[in-house]
Amino acid sequence: MEKIEKILFTYEEIQERIKELGKIISEDYKEKNPILACILKGAVYFAVDLTRNLSVPFILDFISILSYGPSKETYGIVRITKDLDINIYNKDVIIIEDIVDTGLSLAYLLRVLKAREPSSLKVCTLLDCPGRRIIDVPIDYKGFEIPNYYVVGYGLDYNENYRNLMYIAVLEK
Numbered sequence: 001m002e003k004i005e006k007i008l009f010t011y012e013e014i015q016e017r018i019k020e021l022g023k024i025i026s027e028d029y030k031e032k033n034p035i036l037a038c039i040l041k042g043a044v045y046f047a048v049d050l051t052r053n054l055s056v057p058f059i060l061d062f063i064s065i066l067s068y069g070p071s072k073e074t075y076g077i078v079r080i081t082k083d084l085d086i087n088i089y090n091k092d093v094i095i096i097e098d099i100v101d102t103g104l105s106l107a108y109l110l111r112v113l114k115a116r117e118p119s120s121l122k123v124c125t126l127l128d129c130p131g132r133r134i135i136d137v138p139i140d141y142k143g144f145e146i147p148n149y150y151v152v153g154y155g156l157d158y159n160e161n162y163r164n165l166m167y168i169a170v171l172e173k
């Protein structure tokens with residue numbers, strides 16, 4: 001199994017940042033009851049901790065997407081493998097993502113969810129890797145910006161491993 005090269009964000013740093021995000025989102029959604037559309041599986045850990053820092057009522061729901069094709073960069077084919085349970089028509093929706101990388105999955109999801117006519121649709125991601133972006137996507141809330149690394153931990157996996165790390169780390173090449 002690959003080894004951890006370095007820790008990018010400690011558990012404490014992640015929690016501190018999530019606390020700040022929770023405060024900002026609670027303020028922005030003061031009179032609202034947002035639907036948090038958590039993208040499985042990577043964003044689960046982030047979504048759970050974020051909800052613990054919200055002071056507004058919310059509905060937590062899940063959606064799962066699959067990107068495939070020999071190379072995501074050349075294909076960017078995405079499909080929904082588990083849809084949201086809730087109808088988002090006329091609702092305030094926040095997509096909760098672990099990392100925005102090429103932006104292809106998020107661009108697809110934004111297109112699909114927008115067609116359902118929510119009254120608002122925003123994006124909250126724990127990590128943003130703008131160096132690998134292929135398609136421009138709007139990010140309303142972000143935890144941290146990172147350089148061009150493949151990261152694991154705190155929900156993010158490498159072949160399903162490392163999700164349960166309490167920190168975010170770079171894998172040894």
Ligand code: 5GP
Pocket residue numbers: 042067072097098099100101102103104105106149150151152156157158
């Ligand atoms: P995008 O479509 O923006 O390229 O990729 C989004 C998805 O790819 C993320 O939700 C995540 O599941 C996966 N991904 C992208 N970059 C990384 C990374 O550095 N580490 C891990 N573990 N997954 C990543």
